[in-house]
Amino acid sequence: MIQLELTNEEEQDLREEVEKRLTELDHEIAHTHSVDFKNMLKRRRQSLRKLLEKLPDIAGPAS
Secondary structure (H helix, E strand, C coil): CCCCCCCHHHHHHHHHHHHHHHHHHHHHHHCCCCHHHHHHHHHHHHHHHHHHHHCCCCCCCCC
């Protein structure tokens, strides 16, 4: 198992990037015709969702 220590800011940046990529994956999946490629994208999306669940929910200051 890998442990990673992040500052609150790094954690928030990571969360935002993962959420952004999940949105992009949803779009890619919807527009992909290749079944194999679509399945790979779905596996990647599931992996990123699991990663997101592992990140603590940090309530940062309003920007």
